[in-house]
Amino acid sequence: MISQKDVLGIIYLIQLMCGILGNSLLFCFYSINFKSGPKKRSIEALFIHLGFANTMMLLFRGIPKIIEIWGWENFLEDIGCKLITYLQRVSRGLSLxxxxxxxxxxxVTISPNSPMWALLKARSHKCILPCCLFCWVLNLLMDVFVPLYITGLTNSTNKGRRNLGYCFMDWHAMSLLKVHIWKSLYDNLFVGIMACSSVYMVVFLYRHQQKVVHIHSTNLAPRVSPEIRATKVILLLVSTFVCFNTISGPFILYVEYSNGTSSWADHVTVFLSISFQSISPFLLITSNTQIHKSCSIF
Structure with a gap:
């Protein structure tokens, strides 16, 4: 008879394996295309960065949870707990x-060719790699104090701490230092920027569609430009990311207010927290015509 823990472990394992496989395929494809392609596109470097960040999140969030579910108790000492929890938060920030x-x-890419936008377009391609580096530095510094409030399960002085399953977190001490407030402001700032850019792209696509409707031709339907196709893909990624984070929000609050005693809500939270990282590579695979052409060759 398969127990509930075995079912949960299998679900997490399937989610983890699918996500790592999808992100690895995308990472390899965009890396090869970026190095050997006739025209290096900066957006491919961003997809490579996203695939690497998603893989980190899947590994550092999924593997400890699977090990915990399948009964390997106290498999992390204090140093391991601090490192794993820190890397979980860093990888989540990198994905965002x-x-x-x-x-x-x-x-910026689809913006009109006005003088201001033209200047941004010319500089944007040179700023991609520095921006990725800035994201790493920012996220490494943002959660640098978190390991101070993480201890292993073998520690005997964990009264009043929240049980994460394989570690303890001093939630009260972190609240006193307003760590959660700063992290929320950080997340909301990036989500706000993402929302503004997404609204702009939606408006642009709507206006573009209105122009296309008025084009009368007896030829075949006009081909969709790569910029429009990439815009739709990124909007799909953004909406998927926001959707999973919105759904997981109430469960996270419930787990926090229940002081980590609700196991079912904790499992739902973990599942939702890595769902985007598991699904996003397949969204890119199904919407990328270059990948389809490469696969058809073989």
């Missing part, structure tokens, strides 16, 4: 930064 950079970069 990557989606944000993609949306802003694409907004």
């Amino acid at each position: 930064c990557s989606i944000n950079l993609l949306s802003v970069f694409q907004m």
Whole structure:
């Protein structure tokens, strides 16, 4: 008879394997295309960065949870707990930064050829790699104090701390230092920028569609430009990211107010927290015509 923990472990394992496989394929494809392609596109560097950040999130969030579910108790000491929890938060921030950079970069790419936008377009391609580096530095510094409030399960002085399943977190001490407030402001700032750029792209696509409707031709339907196709893909990624984060919000609050005693809500939170990282590569694969052409060759 399969137990509930076995079912949960299998679900997490399937989610983890699918996500790592999808992100690895995308990482390899865009890396090869970026190096050997006839025209290096900066947006491909952003997809590479997103795939790497998603893989980090899947590994550091999914593997410890699977090990915990399948009964390997106290498998992390204090140092391991601090490192894993820190990397979880950093990888989540990197994923958010990557989606944000993609949306802003694409907004600049499809913008009209006015003097101001033309200057931004000329500089945007040179700023991609520095922006990725800035995301790393920012996220590494943002959560640098979190490991101070994480301890292993073997520690005997964990009264009043929140049980994460494989570690303890001093939630009260972090609240006193307003760590959660700063993290919320950080997340909301990036989500706000992402929302503004997405609204701009939606308006642009609507106006473009209105122009296309008025084009009368007896020829075949006009081909969709790469910029329009990339804009639709990025909007799909942004909406998927926002959707999963919105759904997981109430469960996160419930887990926090229940002091980590609700196991079902914790499992739902973990599942939703890595769902975007598991699904996003397949969204890109199904919408990328270059990948389809490469696969048809083989």
